Amino acid sequence: MTATGLSIAAEVSGEDPRTLQQQVLAGLRRRILLGRIEPGQALTIRGLAAELGVSAQPVREALRQLVAERALELMDNRRVRIPPMTIERFDDLIAARIVLEAEAAARAMPYVTDEIIARMEAEDAVIDEAERARDYDRWIGANFAFHAVLYGAVPQSAFLPLIESLWLQVGPFLRRAIRTISGHYTVDRHSEALAALRRRDTMALRIAIEADIRDGIAHIGSTLIRSEALGEISGGVHGPSTTSR
Amino acid sequence: MTATGLSIAAEVSGEDPRTLQQQVLAGLRRRILLGRIEPGQALTIRGLAAELGVSAQPVREALRQLVAERALELMDNRRVRIPPMTIERFDDLIAARIVLEAEAAARAMPYVTDEIIARMEAEDAVIDEAERARDYDRWIGANFAFHAVLYGAVPQSAFLPLIESLWLQVGPFLRRAIRTISGHYTVDRHSEALAALRRRDTMALRIAIEADIRDGIAHIGSTLIRSEALGEISGGVHGPSTTSR
DNA sequence: CCTGCAAAAATGTGATCACATGGCGGCATG
DNA sequence: CATGCCGCCATGTGATCACATTTTTGCAGG
Known part of the structure; x- marks a missing residue:
């Protein structure tokens, strides 16, 4: 088994980080995914280091890794921020999600066991519960x-x-639109996906996954369009250099 | 314009790195893509730093970034190497390439200008020339x-x-199989793609791109299968800890 | 009151050091 | 001669320092 950088998958299956850098990375990744970091806001190495109570070294490497994953963007000023969102980029991201996730789902089918399905049902239950509790962090996390x-x-x-x-690229903008979503849309798609899995129906699974992504995003897209009147979403200009915290 | 980290695309369009870390990253990325680094061989920070005549710091960050891009793998011993290849992983990588590149090509169509086509023709010419000269580095580079x-x-x-x-994940294993390839296979597909571009025929472009990837890979797949008799391709066990060089 | 310049503070980058971990070989013991 | 333990060496990790670049602040001149 190789050391993961504590990816989302690693978190799901429960692993503990052995290095400080991995803890910082996992923490930042989580914050980005859940939309807890303001897009456009500049992240400073020293600021984050002070906030987390570690030296600059682990933070530097974590930031570098997140830049490589396109969760963060290295500007020409050498400063790091969450990339601003445009309609074109958002459209690209969703298109990429659809082709990749549909294919990944189809290719996962041979490996799907009852235990896998059970774990997915468990996450789906968490989604329902989080929705009733208006716990958006949990909702987003369980969804992923x-x-x-x-x-x-x-x-x-x-x-x-x-x-x-x-x-990670879509995450920061999910939360901002999530409150405007009516609420019950994804559950149906998840049920569809689960049903397809139980039947081992690959084509139906593809359709359900694609629909899930599209549905969940339609509202957000319109939210983006509304915000678009103001130009780029957060960070058209270099954000204020407020130390993060 | 944001600092790119000197990706392949950035290199193609010609940019110069401003930081040491970016130079190191670009150099390593190129070496990996061209298959100049032995899979399974452990890369050491100090070894690379000495080799490149820089301190450990830029190398550390470059390696971290390449790990994030899955070009390198962080093992449990905290060593870094090129991930070993298996048939399953190779199959996954090719499947991902096909769905992503076909979609990317289709989505690029509206942005295709005569100048874009001209640049592609230029790269295609380089491929021909490199093939005649048996210059595999140039061949692979121009192909990408x-x-x-x-x-x-x-x-x-x-x-x-x-x-x-x-x-980056496929690169290290391309070169090893490239000598066994008959030779003229991709040119046809590239011609097909260029013809489709001139006609602005999106569907034909998709087909050409997909065929290009499949054709170029079929032989390599069989090479892998032959090597597979020996187990994983390079690095089944932790590679020898020879300092890189 | 606005504008532009210069000093000062903040920040990223590169280098170096101290320490913990892991790998390796030698050595003793059976 | 084989095997397991112990110590040394190489390496990754975290911390810190020096320096160049960038950003902000303060002030003078219009």
Whole structure:
């Protein structure tokens, strides 16, 4: 077993980080995925280091890794921020999610066991529960976990890291639109996906996954369009250099 | 314009790195892509630093970034190496390349100008020339560049970084099989792709790209299968700890 | 009151050091 | 001669320092 950088999949299956850098990375990744970091806001190494109570070294490497995953963007000023979102980029990200996740789901089918399905049902239950409790952090997390369990069924999948990169890019803008979503849309798609899994119906699974991504995103897209009137979403100009915290 | 970290696309369009770390990263990325680093061989920070005549710091960050891009793998011993290849993983990588690159090509169509086509023709010419000269480095590089020019036609494409990650994962094993390839197979597919581009025929382009990837890979797959008799391709066990060089 | 310049503070980058971990070989013991 | 233990060496990790670049602040001149 190789050391993961504590990816989402690793978190789902429960691993503990051995290095400080991995803890910092996992923490930042989580914050980005859950939309807890303001897009456009500049992240400073020293600021984060002070906030987390570690030296600059682990933070530097974590930031570098997140830049490589496109969760963060290295500007020309050498400063790091969450990349601003545009309609074109958002459209690209969703298109990439759809082709990758649909294919990943189909390729996971041979590895799907009852245990995998059970774990997905568990995540789906968490989603329901979080929705009733208005716990958006948990809602988003479980939503990703639902998918991660499926794609992660394939032992050394090359798909999952790519998909996680896409999630990290979309994540910061999910939360901002999530409150405007009516609420019950994804559950149906998840049920569809689970039903397809039980029947081992690959084509139906593809359709359910694609629909899930599209549905969940339609509202957000319109939210983006509304915000678009103001130009780029957060960070058109170099954000204020407020030390993060 | 944001600092790119000197990706393949950035190299194609010609940019100069401003930091040491970016130079190291670009150099390592190139060596990996061209298959100049032995799979399974452990890369040491100090070894690379000494080899490149820089301190450990830029090397550390470059390695971290390459780990994030899955070009390198962080083992439990905290050593870094090129991930061993298995048939399953190779199959995954090719499947991912096909769905991503076909989609990226289709989405690039609206942005295709005569200048883009001209640049692709130029890369294609380089491929021919390199093939006659038996210059495999140039051959592989131009081959990737051919695709990069196309996908890079889209301004802020989210696809290109994902695709580059896949190239980096496949690269180390391309060269090892390339000598066994008959030779003239891709040229036809590239001609097909160029013809489709001139006609602005998106569907034909998809087919050509997919065929290009499949054709170029079929022979390599069989090479892998032959090597598979020996177990994993390079690095089944932790590689020898020879300092790189 | 606005503008532009210069000093000062903040930040990223590169280098180096101290320490913990892991790998390797030698050595003793059966 | 084989095997297991112990110590040394190489390596990754974290911390810190020096320096160049960038950003902010303060002030003078219009």
